[in-house]
Amino acid sequence: MDGPVLGLSAYYHDSAAALVSGGVPVAAAQEERFTRRRHDSGFPHHAVDYCLAEAGVRLDEVAAIAFYEDPALKFRRVLATWLATAPRGWPVFRRAFPEWVTWKRRALDEVRARLRDRARGALPPVVAHRHHASHAASAYFPSPYQSAAVLCVDGVGEWATTTLWHGRGVELTPLAELRFPHSLGMLYSAFTYFCGFKVDSGEYKLMGLAPYGTPRYAPLIRERLIDIKPDGSFRLDLRHFTFQYGLAMVGRAFEELFDGPRRLPEGPLTEREFDLAASVQQVTEDVVLRLARTALHRTGERRLCLAGGVALNCVANGRLVADGVCDEVWVQPAAGDAGGALGAALAESHRRGAPRAHVARGADAMAGALLGPAPSDAEIAAYLTGHGYPADRLPVRELVQRVAAELAAGKVVGWFQGRMEFGPRALGNRSILADPRDPAMQSTLNLKTKFRESFRPFAPAVLAEDAKDWFDLAQESPYMLLTAQVAAAHRLECREAAEGVTGPDLLRVPRTTIPAVTHVDGSARVQTVTAGRNERFHALLSAFRDRTGCPVLVNTSFNVRGEPIVRTPQEAYACFMRTRIDLLVLGDFLLDKRDQPEWQEEGDWRAAIPMD
Numbered sequence: 001m002d003g004p005v006l007g008l009s010a011y012y013h014d015s016a017a018a019l020v021s022g023g024v025p026v027a028a029a030q031e032e033r034f035t036r037r038r039h040d041s042g043f044p045h046h047a048v049d050y051c052l053a054e055a056g057v058r059l060d061e062v063a064a065i066a067f068y069e070d071p072a073l074k075f076r077r078v079l080a081t082w083l084a085t086a087p088r089g090w091p092v093f094r095r096a097f098p099e100w101v102t103w104k105r106r107a108l109d110e111v112r113a114r115l116r117d118r119a120r121g122a123l124p125p126v127v128a129h130r131h132h133a134s135h136a137a138s139a140y141f142p143s144p145y146q147s148a149a150v151l152c153v154d155g156v157g158e159w160a161t162t163t164l165w166h167g168r169g170v171e172l173t174p175l176a177e178l179r180f181p182h183s184l185g186m187l188y189s190a191f192t193y194f195c196g197f198k199v200d201s202g203e204y205k206l207m208g209l210a211p212y213g214t215p216r217y218a219p220l221i222r223e224r225l226i227d228i229k230p231d232g233s234f235r236l237d238l239r240h241f242t243f244q245y246g247l248a249m250v251g252r253a254f255e256e257l258f259d260g261p262r263r264l265p266e267g268p269l270t271e272r273e274f275d276l277a278a279s280v281q282q283v284t285e286d287v288v289l290r291l292a293r294t295a296l297h298r299t300g301e302r303r304l305c306l307a308g309g310v311a312l313n314c315v316a317n318g319r320l321v322a323d324g325v326c327d328e329v330w331v332q333p334a335a336g337d338a339g340g341a342l343g344a345a346l347a348e349s350h351r352r353g354a355p356r357a358h359v360a361r362g363a364d365a366m367a368g369a370l371l372g373p374a375p376s377d378a379e380i381a382a383y384l385t386g387h388g389y390p391a392d393r394l395p396v397r398e399l400v401q402r403v404a405a406e407l408a409a410g411k412v413v414g415w416f417q418g419r420m421e422f423g424p425r426a427l428g429n430r431s432i433l434a435d436p437r438d439p440a441m442q443s444t445l446n447l448k449t450k451f452r453e454s455f456r457p458f459a460p461a462v463l464a465e466d467a468k469d470w471f472d473l474a475q476e477s478p479y480m481l482l483t484a485q486v487a488a489a490h491r492l493e494c495r496e497a498a499e500g501v502t503g504p505d506l507l508r509v510p511r512t513t514i515p516a517v518t519h520v521d522g523s524a525r526v527q528t529v530t531a532g533r534n535e536r537f538h539a540l541l542s543a544f545r546d547r548t549g550c551p552v553l554v555n556t557s558f559n560v561r562g563e564p565i566v567r568t569p570q571e572a573y574a575c576f577m578r579t580r581i582d583l584l585v586l587g588d589f590l591l592d593k594r595d596q597p598e599w600q601e602e603g604d605w606r607a608a609i610p611m612d
Contacts, residue, residue, distance in 0.1 A: 003062060007348070015047070016031060025142060066128075129344045135308045136307065150167050151306055181244050309335065374418045374419040449560075450561060492512055
């Protein structure tokens with residue numbers, strides 16, 4: 001076993017860097033958090049610099065640089081697709097071909113050129129791992145399992161769109177794959193686009209929309225769009241899609257099937273969009289469950305690891321647990337392309353002989369996904385003092401008691417602590433927190449704090465030791481990637497209150513004693529919190545429970561619509577002052593908005609917020 005490995009993902013979306021030493025993730029971050037450009041696809045300069053600094057190594061001390069996919073193989077797929085769809089693909093070909101023929105197919109050379117100046121000595125070797133191999137490595141190697149079945153499902157890498165693997169010890173063996181253009185991720189993205197959301201970023205909105213509808217289009221999807229086999233393998237009817245050759249995911253054939261043209265972005269949501277979302281969600285769950293059963297059967301395993309963009313579908317993940325498909329499931333918290341950087345680094349590290357020592361401890365190797373940068377208390381103090389921002393510095397025990405009291409009184413709190421999360425979820429270090437018992441809190445947070453669509457629910461963070469009393473959850477969910485029903489003891493009778501209520505207004509009807517984190521179908525996207533993964537967040541939840549009897553808080557990412565999650569105290573303060581967040585906690589410092597020099601009691605809080 002030699003030195004650390006630097007992993008990179010870049011040039012499609014969600015560029016990132018990760019550093020692994022001895023098979024253990026040491027640092028990882030998405031480039032968007034540094035550039036403030038959502039889903040930044042450029043070379044991750046800043047993320048690379050952070051990872052090297054966090055690990056305390058120079059680039060020339062790194063054993064290898066692992067890229068998350070094979071650019072030459074990907075180019076062959078792109079070229080083959082253009083040729084197969086000619087002449088319809090000419091507009092896409094004309095726009096994209098110059099980049100591919102000049103540098104994208106030689107992306108490893110581009111990586112070398114970008115990094116050469118950072119190496120004082122010889123540049124470490126740059127190696128490529130295939131896209132799905134990177135996903136599989138990110139799912140299995142940091143998991144807590146000695147052996148497991150592995151399922152990776154996404155849009156497309158080089159050719160693969162769905163792969164099955166068997167992980168045993170430090171070995172990860174491919175078993176089966178489905179190839180482009182037959183892609184479950186592309187199917188889901190086609191409906192994302194058709195319902196008026198952005199592809200590669202709006203899929204979670206479609207998932208959140210699904211409970212408002214009925215799956216009346218599901219039979220039509222199965223009949224006309226996707227042929228699903230008992231083992232979960234499938235083929236798309238490509239006559240109804242244009243993603244292979246066009247600038248859009250779907251065209252006229254989709255409109256004819258699904259009752260008219262696509263919804264325009266920001267246009268009104270109708271019953272059709274609710275029902276389309278419910279329908280494709282049902283079909284997606286069906287495919288994922290069948291694929292999972294096949295993976296488990298072929299490997300003889302009862303534990304399952306997941307990665308790839310479709311693994312961020314926490315509703316499908318929750319079904320795997322609720323339906324007893326497997327004994328346990330572990331999902332890579334950065335399951336999308338950003339996590340490919342970590343997966344490539346892990347794959348290369350273990351190829352070079354690194355062990356999986358964490359398995360003996362019965363824990364995963366992700367450190368709670370808290371792998372990003374952390375400002376010191378001294379840096380926070382210097383920032384606040386330098387700008388004249390009033391703040392109280394409190395001992396930890398007093399801090400969590402004070403914040404718990406304010407949350408119980410209905411205040412919204414920006415909670416900024418320690419190392420930033422890696423992946424799309426805020427897990428208690430870059431979070432906006434609130435009281436889930438308040439029926440008005442969901443609307444308040446969506447419209448006055450996050451400035452986002454009113455139909456979107458919020459997620460609960462719950463003390464792991466109390467989770468089963470509040471949610472029908474058969475295992476831990478540390479990374480907010482499983483949904484579960486709120487436990488019967490906390491459900492309310494709401495049939496009369498819901499009569500005549502439709503669409504997003506359904507979310508305002510209390511269904512449980514924690515309505516701010518309960519979706520219209522009674523489900524919640526749960527994060528279970530232990531002291532081992534996040535001691536201070538666990539202490540805050542405990543203080544809130546002791547005060548209110550409720551071990552649950554609303555936990556949503558510390559950002560507003562259109563912006564990445566905050567990384568620095570400066571970004572956290574700016575978000576605090578531009579929204580209806582009442583209190584800001586920066587490390588040990590507590591800030592009250594009413595004490596701040598820029599505070600106004602009234603005003604247009606949305607004026608400076610970008611809306612996309």
